[in-house]
Amino acid sequence: MPRMLCVANQKGGVGKTTTAINLASGLAMSGNQVLLVDLDPQCNATSGIGCQPVREHPLLETVPIRSNVVDTAVNQLEMLPGSRSFRDADLLARDVGSACGQVISQLESGAAHYDFVVADCPPSLGPLTQTALACADEVLMPIQCEYYAMEGLSQMIEVIRDVIHKRNHRLEFGGILLTMYDAGLELTTEVDQQVREFFGEIVFDTVIPRDVNISEAPSHGQSIMAYSPRSRGCRAYIELCMEVLERD
Template sequence: MSRTLCIANQKGGVGKTTTAINLASGLAMSGSQILLIDLDPQCNATSGIGCKPVGRHPLLEQVPIRQNAVDTNCEGLQLLPGSRSFKDVDLLARDVGSVCERVVSQLESGTGLYDFVVMDCPPSLGALTQTALACSDEVLMPIQCEYFAMEGLTQMIELVREVIRTKNNALEFGGILLTMYDAELELTVEVDQQVRDFFGEIVFDTVIPRDVNISEAPSHGQNIMDYSPRSRGCRSYIELCMEVLERD
């Protein structure tokens, strides 16, 4: 059985794609077979691991997922590339219900060979994110430790509850991840405290520090483990992978 994790938060720039790439890569390095699905028309997950967006979104094609999955420079990690086509975004988003059915059946027919499927979502509460939530076992929410973080999170959690109620009652909160963490900033420490007081155990013990190596890696098409194996960022993403594996 594969585990499908979707990385979502409607706030932009909180580290969704960075987490999708490095979690997927780290899990692959631990010996698992991973499929990373890029659902965001920005296609950052695709270019960030050194691949190219495609003209037609693979989830819209009536062929098994495996056929459109491409190898990456990380062993064990395959990618279903994103598409920048407006038409495809529209098609994927227009009818959440039927797209979901197709995606779920494609995932079932195509992902038996993967241990984990990781989906990178766009920064929105819209149909693409809803599609991803409806096909996932768990949702992982990265948040940046700043003033508006909690507000965004509340909306996201409402959407997750709605999807659980109406579309996918197997969906679980996989965890909240604090990103771009700077322990020297009072605000970071305050948000950390607040989020843990409010959400308790679902917050990952691991925090991802602000680390320039993490932001440089995708411009080389690499994950943080390959780009800078001795960095704090690398260590933190490996820790995150271990927590995700332990939470099974």
């Protein structure tokens, strides 16, 4: 079975989608079979890697997910596109338990041959994120280096603990990732210190610098590795991939 990584944080704009796309791409480039799953109704991961959203979320359909998986421009990276349909979110909200069951059985039957499944979550702790957590082996939390970085994190951790307790004993804290890092800013170094003091080893050594190339890549439907292979952002995401591989 694949190692399933879920990229989550209830805050928007912290680098979840960017991390999901580039982590999935980097893992694929290092020789792994990877499935990128878009669980956010905004479908940014889908368009960001050059794919099209679908009408209903494939994980909630009764047809096997294989028939909805699409190729991406990255070798060995396939995608399960997102859906903008609110019906999906409604379905999940009504009964997280049975939705989880369906998603898990879809993944078990359709995703078994991948080495990694990387799921991009919406900016909430709602049913979509909880379902993803219930299926995952690890949760990876990007944190933006800003004043309110730590705010809301305890809430997120509570939800994760709850999921571990009630639905998924396998789930682990895969790591906290500092994003939009600007080493020249005092605030960035303060947040860095604070987060590492509080969370210790689960914080990745790798930090993702603020890099305009990273923000431009998705408008070309490309990973940072394809869009700007010499950029600092690219180097950072490759380093992150290596850390994730080492932490296995």
